[in-house]
Amino acid sequence: MNIGQAAKVxxxxxxxxxxxxxxxxxxxxxxxxxxxxxYSERDVGTLRFVRRARDLGLPLERIKQLIGLxxxxxxxxxxxxxxxxxxxxxxxxxxxxxxRMCEALERMADACHGDDRPECPILDEIAEGEHCSPGxxxxxxxxxxxxxxxxxxPFSSFQGVL
Amino acid sequence: MNIGQAAKVxxxxxxxxxxxxxxxxxxxxxxxxxxxxxYSERDVGTLRFVRRARDLGLPLERIKQLIGLxxxxxxxxxxxxxxxxxxxxxxxxxxxxxxRMCEALERMADACHGDDRPECPILDEIAEGEHCSPGxxxxxxxxxxxxxxxxxxPFSSFQGVL
DNA sequence: CTTGACCTTCCTATCATGGGAAACCCCACC
DNA sequence: GGTGGGGTTTCCCATGATAGGAAGGTCAAG
Numbered sequence: 001m002n003i004g005q006a007a008k009v010x011x012x013x014x015x016x017x018x019x020x021x022x023x024x025x026x027x028x029x030x031x032x033x034x035x036x037x038x039y040s041e042r043d044v045g046t047l048r049f050v051r052r053a054r055d056l057g058l059p060l061e062r063i064k065q066l067i068g069l070x071x072x073x074x075x076x077x078x079x080x081x082x083x084x085x086x087x088x089x090x091x092x093x094x095x096x097x098x099x100r101m102c103e104a105l106e107r108m109a110d111a112c113h114g115d116d117r118p119e120c121p122i123l124d125e126i127a128e129g130e131h132c133s134p135g136x137x138x139x140x141x142x143x144x145x146x147x148x149x150x151x152x153x154p155f156s157s158f159q160g161v162l
Numbered sequence: 163m164n165i166g167q168a169a170k171v172x173x174x175x176x177x178x179x180x181x182x183x184x185x186x187x188x189x190x191x192x193x194x195x196x197x198x199x200x201y202s203e204r205d206v207g208t209l210r211f212v213r214r215a216r217d218l219g220l221p222l223e224r225i226k227q228l229i230g231l232x233x234x235x236x237x238x239x240x241x242x243x244x245x246x247x248x249x250x251x252x253x254x255x256x257x258x259x260x261x262r263m264c265e266a267l268e269r270m271a272d273a274c275h276g277d278d279r280p281e282c283p284i285l286d287e288i289a290e291g292e293h294c295s296p297g298x299x300x301x302x303x304x305x306x307x308x309x310x311x312x313x314x315x316p317f318s319s320f321q322g323v324l
Numbered sequence: 325c326t327t328g329a330c331c332t333t334c335c336t337a338t339c340a341t342g343g344g345a346a347a348c349c350c351c352a353c354c
Numbered sequence: 355g356g357t358g359g360g361g362t363t364t365c366c367c368a369t370g371a372t373a374g375g376a377a378g379g380t381c382a383a384g
Contacts (some may be wrong), residue, residue: 057263080274091264101219102253114243126214
C-alpha cells in the first residue's frame with residue numbers, strides 16, 4: 001500500500017507520515033524499487049495507534065515512549081499508567097489556566113454594555129489591571145521599579161492552540 | 163528608560179518587546195544616539211496592556227485590534243465586546259476539547275491496575291480504538307478503504323500548549 | 325582604561341502541521 | 355509507443371509566541 005492509501009485508512013496525513021518517520025517516531029517504511037514507501041496492514045495498525053494517541057493530545061515524544069511500551073511484551077502497566085496520568089495532569093493544568101482566562105473574559109464581557117458608546121469596562125480592566133487601585137498608577141511614582149506582577153510570567157501563552 | 167527596565171516594570175521580556183515592535187504590535191520605540199531603545203511611562207502603560215491581554219490568552223493579532231480600539235476615542239464598546247466574546251468562545255471550545263482528552267485519559271488510567279504486569283487497558287484502547295468491535299478489524303477486509311474516523315482529523319493538536 | 329552589565333542585530337530552535345515547487349513514477353487510454 | 359493525469363519523492367518555507375545564543379557596540383563605575 002502506498003503512502004496515500006495508508007494515510008487514508010489510518011487518518012494520518014501523508015505529510016505527517018513522512019515527518020513521523022523523519023523524527024524517528026515511526027521506523028522507516030519499506031520502499032519499492034522506485035523509492036515509493038510501502039505500508040503493510042501491520043504498519044497501518046501502528047499508524048492508527050499514533051493517530052489515537054494524538055487525539056488524546058499526547059506529544060510525539062510521549063507517543064514514542066508509548067509505542068515502545070506497546071511493543072514491549074515485558075512492560076509494566078504501571079509505566080503506561082504513569083505516562084497517561086502525567087499527561088492528564090498537564091491537561092488539567094492547561095484546562096485550569098484556560099478556564100481562568102475564559103471566566104475573566106466572560107465576566108468582563110458581561111460588564112460591558114456593548115453599544116455605540118466608547119465606555120468599556122473590558123478595556124478599563126485590561127488597561128488598569130484588576131490589582132491596582134483605580135485612582136493612582138504605581139508607575140507614576142519615581143523610584144519604584146518593582147518587577148511587574150511578581151516578574152515571573154505565567155508563561156501562560158497558549159498560542160497556536162486554536 | 164532602557165529596554166531592560168521597561169521589561170522589568172511591564173512584565174514583558176526584552177526579547178518580546180523587540181519582537182512585538184518588529185511585527186508591528188507596538189510602534190517603534192524611541193532611540194538614543196547610540197541606538198538604545200527608550201521607553202516612556204506612557205509606553206510602559208501600553209506594555210502592561212499587552213501583557214494583561216496576553217494573560218487572557220489573546221493572540222497578538224487580536225491584541226493589535228484591541229489596542230486600536232483602546233486608543234480610539236470614538237470606538238463602539240460593542241466592537242470590544244465582540245472581540246472578547248469571540249475569544250472566550252474559542253477558549254471554551256479549546257477547554258471542551260482538552261476536557262474530552264483528559265477525561266478519556268483518566269478513564270483509561272482508572273481502568274489500569276498499574277502494576278508489574280504487561281496487561282494494560284490503556285494500550286488496548288489506543289490500539290483497538292473505542293469504536294471498533296474488539297473481535298475483528300475492519301482493515302482485515304479486502305476492498306474496504308473507508309477514510310479512517312471520518313477522514314477529517316479534528317486538528318485537535320494542541321501541541322506547544324504546555 | 326578596564327571590567328562587567330547592558331544593549332544591538334541576526335540566527336536558531338521549539339512543536340506539529342500545511343503548502344508548494346521541481347522532479348520522478350505509474351497506469352490507463354488512444 | 356506516446357501522453358496525460360495523478361501519485362510520489364525531496365526540499366524549502368510558514369505558522370505562533372517564545373527562548374537561547376553569538377558577535378559586536380555602549381555605558382558607567384571603579
